[in-house]
Amino acid sequence: AQSVTQLGSHVSVSEGALVLLRCNYSSSVPPYLFWYVQYPNQGLQLLLKYTSAATLVKGINGFEAEFKKSETSFHLTKPSAHMSDAAEYFCAVSDLQNQGGKLIFGQGTELSVKP
Amino acid sequence: DTGVSQDPRHKITKRGQNVTFRCDPISEHNRLYWYRQTLGQGPEFLTYFQNEAQLEKSRLLSDRFSAERPKGSFSTLEIQRTEQGDSAMYLCASSLAGGDTEAFFGQGTRLTVV
Numbered sequence: 585a586q587s588v589t590q591l592g593s594h595v596s597v598s599e600g601a602l603v604l605l606r607c608n609y610s611s612s613v614p615p616y617l618f619w620y621v622q623y624p625n626q627g628l629q630l631l632l633k634y635t636s637a638a639t640l641v642k643g644i645n646g647f648e649a650e651f652k653k654s655e656t657s658f659h660l661t662k663p664s665a666h667m668s669d670a671a672e673y674f675c676a677v678s679d680l681q682n683q684g685g686k687l688i689f690g691q692g693t694e695l696s697v698k699p
Numbered sequence: 700d701t702g703v704s705q706d707p708r709h710k711i712t713k714r715g716q717n718v719t720f721r722c723d724p725i726s727e728h729n730r731l732y733w734y735r736q737t738l739g740q741g742p743e744f745l746t747y748f749q750n751e752a753q754l755e756k757s758r759l760l761s762d763r764f765s766a767e768r769p770k771g772s773f774s775t776l777e778i779q780r781t782e783q784g785d786s787a788m789y790l791c792a793s794s795l796a797g798g799d800t801e802a803f804f805g806q807g808t809r810l811t812v813v
Binding site for chain 1 (some may be wrong): 742
């Protein structure tokens with residue numbers, strides 16, 4: 585079965601500092617991986633996705649993630665945090681085994697940005 | 700198209716009552732998903748449709764939950780005899796077919812059972 589683990593339920597950074605949110609996955613088939621962001625009382629918005637093309641994926645709002653098969657990781661980074669980046673971030677894997685495309689989410693990481 | 704819309708945004712109900720939520724997906728999307736999200740957790744898959752066919756239902760889903768997607772357009776999720784443990788955010792998402800396609804999420808319906 586596929587699964588996702590996000591290390592750290594809460595990350596706090598200063599404005600302008602590097603953002604690093606960790607995600608490790610488990611999958612018996614080559615995965616499709618996603619990062620979503622959720623603002624309070626809102627739905628989820630896609631930041632970026634990996635679908636077996638380039639291993640370094642660039643997304644919206646300056647975020648990027650690198651797929652590392654050897655480490656089964658898909659960590660999300662941003663060189664310089666902005667106050668508006670404060671939100672909940674979810675890593676997800678697409679359930680390809682059932683061909684349905686449903687997403688299996690990690691438990692989320694709340695990002696706080698200090699001025 | 701304005702994206703995925705869900706109605707209502709908030710619902711407070713007494714334990715034992717039935718509730719129904721509606722989701723209108725992006726019009727050209729043939730897949731529609733329902734997820735449930737509790738505080739501090741990631742969304743958990745409930746069920747999904749391809750067009751009007753309900754193709755998968757989570758084993759965690761109680762028999763009190765039922766979903767429909769008549770004519771492959773909007774979908775409804777009904778919870779019968781609500782329990783306090785049903786309190787959560789119910790999220791709807793839609794997408795085109797394919798495991799690598801982006802799922803677009805609605806803003807969710809927050810259910811509180813008192």
